[in-house]
Amino acid sequence: MPAKFAAIAAIVLRPLTAMPNPNALAELQALELLQTCTPAELADLAHCLQPQTLQAQEALFHCGDPAAALYWIRSGRVGVFVADGSNNQHESLLRVLGAGALLGEMALIDGQPRSATCRALEPTQLYAVTSQDFQQLLTRSPQFVQALLATLSQRLRYTNQFLSEVGAGVQQLASGQYAPLAQLQSPDHSLEHLATAFAQMALRAQQREVALQERIRRLELEVDACRLQQSVAEITESEFFVHLQQRAQQIRRNRYKSLPPQADSE
Helix, strand or coil: CCHHHHHHHHHHCCCCCCCCCHHHHHHHHHCHHHCCCCHHHHHHHHHHCEEEEECCCCEEECCCCCCCEEEEEEECCEEEEEEECCEEEEEEEEEEECCCCEECHHHHHHCCCCCCEEEECCCEEEEEEEHHHHHHHHHHCHHHHHHHHHHHHHHHHHHHHHHHHHHHHHHHHHCCCCHHHHCCCCCCCCCHHHHHHHHHHHHHHHHHHHHHHHHHHHHHHHHHHHHHHHHHHHHHCCHHHHHHHHHHHHHHHHHHHCCCCCCCCC
């Protein structure tokens, strides 16, 4: 049996008890990502959804974990954390995902381990789609594939735009212009924390430069004063200046001796 007909048969021949969750189906219909999917495709996807709950600070998965599922956030917020390159024990918040966001799909597509750690920032409700169900959806739901590709392309486009702005901002930062990085904003707010980090970096660099310029100005004044003092010392301690002082003193003495004596006042 051709694969296409086998996929159709798998949908049609599902047990009657395996009806899709009507709440899940309604939520899928409301997702902008899936607006192009047919009702049959949405029903098929709803069969695959597995509700999952996370408490605040509970990890969904860790960096390096094998990819077992992708997730849709129903409510709450999930933070994406990456390890600090200088200290693997320290994590930096890269971005925050809210209701309706899709996460964890890249590792299912390329088969690589998780590239970041995802942790709930507050009580969060999600739907999980296992790797096996995901692979089956790719083969029997072309509209789902198209929607997924559109989402990935949009995310990549936004990221490229943001990185382009960062690159231009870094060049201006190197030339001493700080305003562009201070005003940097990610286009879809998914990189807002990275944008904030760059803005803070620009502000700290500007503050350091101002402090350095003030320190240089003070050093220049100190150097100028030192040079002036040294120049004066070189002049006053020179043989010529000593001889000149002696000649001046001798002239004053001779002038004093030549003055007539003053009579005592009566």
